[in-house]
Amino acid sequence: MAEPLQIAQLGNPVLRQQAQIVDNIRDNRLQQLIDQLIASVLAANGVGIAAPQVSESYRLFIVASRPNPRYPHAPLMEPTAMINPRIIAHSPKVTQGWEGCLSIPGIRGLVPRYQAIEVEYTSRGGQLHRQELTDFVARIFQHEHDHLDGIVFLDRVESMQDLMTEQEYQHRIVK
Template sequence: MDNKLPVALRGEKILHQRAERILDPTDPEIRDLAKSLLITMRATDGVGIAAPQVKVPVSLVIVESRPNRRYPDAPVMEPIIMVNPEITELWGVMDSGWEGCLSIPGLRGYVPRFTNARVKYETLTGELVEKDFEGFPARIVQHECDHLDGILFPVRIEDCSDILSEEEYRRRILKEA
């Protein structure tokens, strides 16, 4: 499977379903899926991706913050592959920030999220990890874990005027010509 996968788009049923728990995180098929997710995320300038976004209804996400065309100010972090992630604590302040989604191309939304998140997950070797995230990576984790619950970012937006087209976002927020 180690290749770019087609991305499910808003309206497809899989994006509104709860993902299934992965019974064996060491399964070679899960490792292959993770490789393909990483390829797909990088090819589409994402900073995170969840398996349901490539039409596979399992609990697997990747978080990899890095500057790219869609997120020029993103901090750099190594990719983290999370099997069966569960947010165990959210804290800090509720802070709104601009989000996009590979499954909702062409739109950005000003989404309120907590500034800190603690996540418990398994690695591809079966190790249980608990890790804290802060700032933009915490935002990514919350966004991707929402996908595992069948939630897309527009439902988190408090005011409909906080939704922009990608072009307007680039012009108004990124101040591109």
């Protein structure tokens, strides 16, 4: 198993940069980075992580939804590397949901996101995938996709009243 990497924290300039397109998917260094991202998201009890969050400015992220202490009601799925991901289409319906971020520890925010999205990405094996994602997994994809464009969830919160500490979130929302 690969070693987890240090997660960049809010204020680190890499989190505000436009990430670069991945050209060589079969590159050993990129494949190693994917393994390190998976190790990092699992170690941190996250449900997703983008390459810029470990100071690697590539259009790559992992979606790894599973129940854990931070997200006890998350659906279970295998960690999936999504390279050069794109949102092709989205539902008109937008839903509010509580989000946290490994790069912004201790804070949760109520964030509007599309309920359903159609996405396209390349897998670590080089295959092009196109699929529809809904609800929580669609939220993870949109959150991680934002990281590739230098956007953090705080930028999407509509009101400062829609923020709370992780401790309050666990006490009031998760129960």
